[in-house]
Amino acid sequence: NAGVTQTPKFQVLKTGQSMTLQCAQDMNHEYMSWYRQDPGMGLRLIHYSVGAGITDQGEVPNGYNVSRSTTEDFPLRLLSAAPSQTSVYFCASSYSYRGVATGELFFGEGSRLTVL
Amino acid sequence: GENVEQHPSTLSVQEGDSAVIKCTYSDSASNYFPWYKQELGKRPQLIIDIRSNVGEKKDQRIAVTLNKTAKHFSLHITETQPEDSAVYFCAASKQGSYIPTFGRGTSLIVHP
Numbered sequence: 001n002a003g004v005t006q007t008p009k010f011q012v013l014k015t016g017q018s019m020t021l022q023c024a025q026d027m028n029h030e031y032m033s034w035y036r037q038d039p040g041m042g043l044r045l046i047h048y049s050v051g052a053g054i055t056d057q058g059e060v061p062n063g064y065n066v067s068r069s070t071t072e073d074f075p076l077r078l079l080s081a082a083p084s085q086t087s088v089y090f091c092a093s094s095y096s097y098r099g100v101a102t103g104e105l106f107f108g109e110g111s112r113l114t115v116l
Numbered sequence: 117g118e119n120v121e122q123h124p125s126t127l128s129v130q131e132g133d134s135a136v137i138k139c140t141y142s143d144s145a146s147n148y149f150p151w152y153k154q155e156l157g158k159r160p161q162l163i164i165d166i167r168s169n170v171g172e173k174k175d176q177r178i179a180v181t182l183n184k185t186a187k188h189f190s191l192h193i194t195e196t197q198p199e200d201s202a203v204y205f206c207a208a209s210k211q212g213s214y215i216p217t218f219g220r221g222t223s224l225i226v227h228p
Contacts, residue, residue: 031214103150104165105160
């Protein structure tokens with residue numbers, strides 16, 4: 001198993017450009033999520049999904065879109081990048097056991113985004 | 117909603133000393149408390165967790181304790197080594213929830 005795979009690892013954008021951060025997992029996890037990590041702010045939840053076709057907003061969703069067309073993939077779209085979106089982004093997945101969410105998160109390696 | 121406070125934000129120890137990181141939570145319905153370790157430039161990874169039906173759990177040099185009455189839990193690392201240097205995050209979640217609430221992290225520095 002590759003686990004949770006994120007691409008790209010590094011990206012530089014200009015203000016106003018759009019891009020998509022890709023996330024894929026091969027563990028058949030039903031839950032996937034996106035976090036951003038900024039110094040001193042910990043891990044903040046952007047969007048999450050509990051299954052294909054289902055998405056919901058987290059703590060800091062503004063400026064980001066997501067979709068979940070398959071169990072494996074959960075891309076994060078920045079529609080019009082702003083310098084405030086400079087951050088490290090982590091995708092994470094999780095699973096249930098006997099129908100109950102375990103709460104354990106498996107993180108991707110992260111994507112470092114700089115918006116100029 | 118749930119609120120998780122983590123202290124200290126930075127902890128500096130000498131190799132061989134013990135380190136303790138403390139977290140408090142606000143929602144008495146939370147019953148799962150994981151700890152994640154994030155080495156510099158790496159992803160967070162689960163190192164130990166505890167559920168509310170136990171008070172303490174150990175795994176070699178690390179242990180986690182939980183006090184449900186006081187709503188706090190702690191990570192204990194004994195005989196610290198330089199490779200323990202990392203950022204540690206505590207989290208809390210309710211049974212059946214995929215979504216944890218994270219503390220802001222503790223940067224542990226172990227000096228050789």
